[in-house]
Amino acid sequence: MKCPFCGEFNNKVVDSRLSKDGLAIRRRRECLGCDRRFTTYEQAEAMEVMIVKKDERREPFSREKVRAGMQRACEKRNISMNVIDAYLDELEQDLRESGQNEIPSHLIGEKVMTKLHGLDGVAYVRFASVYREFKDVNDFVSELKSLLDREEARKGEGNGRSQRTEGGGQRAEDGAS
Numbered sequence: 001m002k003c004p005f006c007g008e009f010n011n012k013v014v015d016s017r018l019s020k021d022g023l024a025i026r027r028r029r030e031c032l033g034c035d036r037r038f039t040t041y042e043q044a045e046a047m048e049v050m051i052v053k054k055d056e057r058r059e060p061f062s063r064e065k066v067r068a069g070m071q072r073a074c075e076k077r078n079i080s081m082n083v084i085d086a087y088l089d090e091l092e093q094d095l096r097e098s099g100q101n102e103i104p105s106h107l108i109g110e111k112v113m114t115k116l117h118g119l120d121g122v123a124y125v126r127f128a129s130v131y132r133e134f135k136d137v138n139d140f141v142s143e144l145k146s147l148l149d150r151e152e153a154r155k156g157e158g159n160g161r162s163q164r165t166e167g168g169g170q171r172a173e174d175g176a177s
């Protein structure tokens, strides 16, 4: 550690203590070149991502919580846990790479909704109805309607290259029975 006063690399630690919050070690060092003292802090690199909830409360990001929510939404749908876990890996990496240590909870909800929207319409609506806390039934109906419209638009444009639906056949229609 280079001395901030004279640039000397050699120093001795004269005091070492844990910070009040326990997240860092504070070291008092004395330069062997100029005898002046300076302080260094050591802390763990993996910074915990905190989720900021609507009422401003913070809690650590919990992969398990998101997983449970997705699992509930995907119940009895044709989505394997592998797909969900792979998505959670992706999500965690996104959060870390964002460089933010505080992320609003609605942002996580929206990310998951976008993902589920691409996977399964029913799972999406289930998840969205919990996350968006629809104020009244009209909100819910309009969400459902826009989902159905998008679904229809997708079917309409999919004639040329709808490989995704070929494998599964008409499972969406059959599922209702």
Ligand SMILES: [Zn+2]
Pocket (backbone or CB within 6 Å): 003, 004, 005, 006, 007, 008, 031, 032, 033, 034, 035, 036
């Ligand atoms: Zn020095």
